[in-house]
Amino acid sequence: MLNTSLDRTSATDHQTLAEVEQVIASGGRALRFSGDLEQRYEAETLEQRRQSLTTVGIGGLLVYNLFLISDWLTLNDVFTYLVLGRLCLITPMFIVLLLWIQRVNRRWTLEAITAAGPVLASLMPMVVMIYSYSPYRLHYQLGMLLLMVYCSMIQQLPLRYAAVAMSLMLIIQLVTTYIADFSDFLIWQANFLLFASAVALLLMASWFLERGSRLSYLFALRGRLLQAQLMELARTDALTQLFNRHYQEEVLTSVWEYASHTPTSVAVILLDIDNFKAYNDNYGHPQGDTCLKLLSSAIKQAAQKRDALTFRFGGEEILVLMMNADVSKARHLAEDLRDVVAALNVPHPILGEGARVTISLGLAAAIAPQSDAGALIGAADAALYSAKHAGRDCIRCADVSSERSSTVETIGFGNSKNAISQSR
Ligand SMILES: Nc1nc2c(ncn2[C@@H]2O[C@H](COP(=O)(O)OP(=O)(O)OP(=O)(O)O)[C@@H](O)[C@H]2O)c(=O)[nH]1
Structure with a gap:
């Protein structure tokens, strides 16, 4: 599939x-x-x-x-x-x-x-x-x-x-x-x-x-x-070389079509570069582009190792799609992604001495077709928002209930450490 x-x-x-x-x-x-x-x-x-x-x-x-x-x-x-x-x-x-x-x-x-x-x-x-x-x-x-x-x-x-x-x-x-x-x-x-x-x-x-x-x-x-090259061009984002938003829609549609015959667990990770505006303001937009390309490439490679697809969701936000994956599998990948970005060690001096570029990640998993793609991405987005609020450079998990389609369980949104699934 x-x-x-x-x-x-x-x-x-x-x-x-x-x-x-x-x-x-x-x-x-x-x-x-x-x-x-x-x-x-x-x-x-x-x-x-x-x-x-x-x-x-x-x-x-x-x-x-x-x-x-x-x-x-x-x-x-x-x-x-x-x-x-x-x-x-x-x-x-x-x-x-x-x-x-x-x-x-x-x-x-x-x-x-x-x-x-x-x-x-x-x-x-x-x-x-x-x-x-x-x-x-x-x-x-x-x-x-x-x-x-x-x-x-x-x-x-x-x-x-x-x-x-x-x-x-x-x-x-x-x-x-x-x-x-x-x-x-x-x-x-x-x-x-x-x-x-x-x-x-x-x-x-x-x-x-x-x-x-x-x-x-x-x-x-x-x-x-x-x-084949033209098709690749049509589905690839020119700057980051990740799949583009258009292809993301295509893939999600075909995943949900497939899932209508064979229910499948799907996980989505939405990640965003932290304080990127400040980075751009400090270094200028071209340098910001270089940083975005560098991170995208590392994230894509790490995702491919776990058979996940990476899409440029918009701006400096990336969506990672994983099939046959539950929250725990997705969280392992999210940790890998956070680690590879940390390993790049890109300086972000405007945030203070020794500061490095980091990412925040929100993830959600669901069984398709009981939950729809929009609800899943919405849950991951909410989890990402939570990660930003928790101070950035961290992972937050949401869950989309398999019984209640489109219902986003924003577990622990807010600051409850017990309810929210955390990883730092
Ligand atoms: N260089 C470059 N910058 C981009 C690109 N796409 C989006 N941006 C920038 O990314 C920045 C996003 O800023 P915000 O949404 O305010 O978020 P942020 O500064 O990263 O802060 P947090 O997300 O809250 O950590 C903006 O300055 C955009 O101009 C791009 O393709 N290239």
Whole structure:
């Protein structure tokens, strides 16, 4: 419901964005990203790749078997072997490969299995062709070009895999046509040139395709990262880097929505810098800003350690929100916050020699949705007021009764030490 780690774009995201910008600017010609980005690319595109390979695999298998018509027309004398080879050997093997790619989770395995498909599919008809006496063999073996196109343009194998697969297909083509003993060596040479040129052109196409797919991934990733940054900006207070009041409303609304299904204990700490006007008057507003930033940062860090969120409530007031927390848990956090501010040891000389900047804290806890957010914050505010009246630099607790919603128990407001929950 409330995940503090998800609430901020991480430093890694900023680094990733910088790298993405760099690769886009350089044109992405290397077809390889740095370690982390490459891993992210492979992981995030794996499922989509698997799906598209499955679709083109099924389509490719159908077209492959349609070539039985060509087998029958051009290699009639070995047709039986071609039927057996296509239907009983290559088709089941191809199906096994398709099932296999559903299970693998490593990108290189996925691509290697994919590359194996067209290579194996090219092997069988070419080997059978060796044993045919058909005058159409020269025409028949051109079918290998289609497998090469399928491998590079339809399967869109990454360049490295396409290079290996098509080199193997070229070797199969050259060896089998050589063994098949085409009558004219000149024709074999022309064939070689045709296939070698086709491989070169298709590898160029593979390079463009892979570059395009990598770049489009980067553009999409950049969009996502920028959107996350914008969202962060929209919910962050520019001076203190705490969440802003607007986001506080959003979070409280979603907490209470969640609590309407699952009642949850929520604690709020409202804290305020003591005598800050005097600090500003003494040092000036810019120095006051610096002090506010310093305190906010320390408070945010301490709160994060206890999974609490910090919001700039207004001026020099900060609201800390803790989920699944009762008064005692919230009080421990409040003590931490008071301690971290004390540890900063920021001088406040106008209050006297050796005086330091301190904070006052008021806290309240309640079960949502029985108590509403307004009542809870109101109780914490009243407790803060009490802390100020008690001399500042201290913690006061209020409690919002779970049975009587919106009723603030201002226990001990006033000066009764027994009734008010104190911590100094
Ligand atoms: N520098 C700076 N000062 C701020 C900011 N927001 C509020 N303040 C100042 O915080 C001071 C708050 O003063 P008061 O509300 O009178 O309270 P205080 O002087 O802190 O006294 P107590 O709260 O009673 O301890 C005012 O002087 C505001 O101008 C800010 O963003 N930057």
